[in-house]
Amino acid sequence: MFKKISRRDLAGLLGLSALGLAAPAGAQRSAAKPGTYVPASFPKDFLWGTATSSYQVEGAVDEDGRGPSIWDTFAHAEGNIEDRSNGDIACDHYHRYKDDVGLIRDLGAKAYRFSIAWPRVFPDGIGTPNPKGLDFYDRLIDELLKTGIEPYATLYHWDLPQALQERVGGWLSSETSRAFADYAGHVVARLGDRVRSFFTVNECGRFVPFGYGLGIDAPGLKLPQAEVNQARHHVALAHGLAVQAIRAHGRAGTRVGVAENITSCVPAIDTEANIEATRVATRELNAGFLNVILTGAYTEGFLRYAGATAPKFTAEELKIIATPTDFLGLNIYAPGHYITASDRPPGFDVLPFPSAFPHMSSDWLRIAPETMYWAPRLAAEIWNVDAIYISENGTSSIDRRAGDGQVYDLDRVMFLRNYLGQLQRAIADGVPVKGYFLWSLMDNFEWIYGYGKRFGVYWVDFETQARTPKLSAFFYRDVIARNAIGA
């Protein structure tokens, strides 16, 4: 793709040469006098990557023995998806993966986070694995490695086998937790010779409340809070059991962690007292998942607040849930809450958002780059984590192709530049962030919004499946090439 439109061409198109912005990528410095401006650089071994997930990009839902997932069922049911679309074809990544690996290469990214579709591997969720179930991932991984891109595989990105939903109620049952561990062990035994890093579960903080409480994600249930809390507990248990299965079946050096949309708390004003209150808030507002998997206990505050709706659990389960991991993946988009200190228990106040708080084209995606500083910093401090990956960050935009066919997504560039600036600040302050996965490599099926919300740095024409780099792809390529923001 980049071969067709080089950076120089693009710069020419945009008339940037005159502004001095057309310099070739590289470890260059600005023309400013030495000492007047230091580009915000990242550590030498910082890992730059991009991310997608199976149901959002693969398509090929009936191929090679794949069973149905809850998202097939949910997307095909009337009224669930804004533009009445589904993931039947999506980006056709299943067939176009070689070209797509080329797109990652063209960005200069060195890692690709993708997810494995459980119903491809175990069409019924459990039992006999589909002999062809991992063949696609074999091919994808080989292509990545051949291209010098490290695979980061997520085991669960929401496409639960429909059979498990029907038989045991999905995450309402700990049978699903055990089935997940069996699936994880099988995958690691097969792919662990080439995949070194696995994420267990993606965004428990979304798919449980949205899928089981609010009914707006698959499987579309509106259940009482007690059942939502129990489902979350089973996901935590699934994570812990999967970590154990990965240790049992993986090679030495296999690494594993969760990828979670942490409820990110930001001090409204950076005073000592507010920062401390934000620490408390971060722990308490993540008590149902991150805190329990990283400490092995539900906080008193969580149990008190949940009261009769608290999950049922055993001490043995808590031990499993907190099986040590190797890194923490944080998906960071919008700020969860702005916090101030309070004299009253629990020691913090959550401030209301003003109605005019700015957001990107997804109205939930409020713009707060400082989230990228505080979330990893506080997570590292609270849970004593020594390796964090930003497992997702990016934005939707109302992208349009201009008359010349290009997509000038200046709003995405603005968003990325500012979030990356805060990430650099965190790392400079000693927060152990080791890598960053931009969501997303290309436009794809954005769940209940269908194809209407575009998150890619590559534009996808869903009629022809052609991919075109947006301005943000050039921006990201430049950041990676310089390993810095700024020149």
Ligand code: NOJ
């Ligand atoms: C997080 C989810 O993991 C991903 O699937 C989704 O597309 C992005 N957020 C953007 O909403």
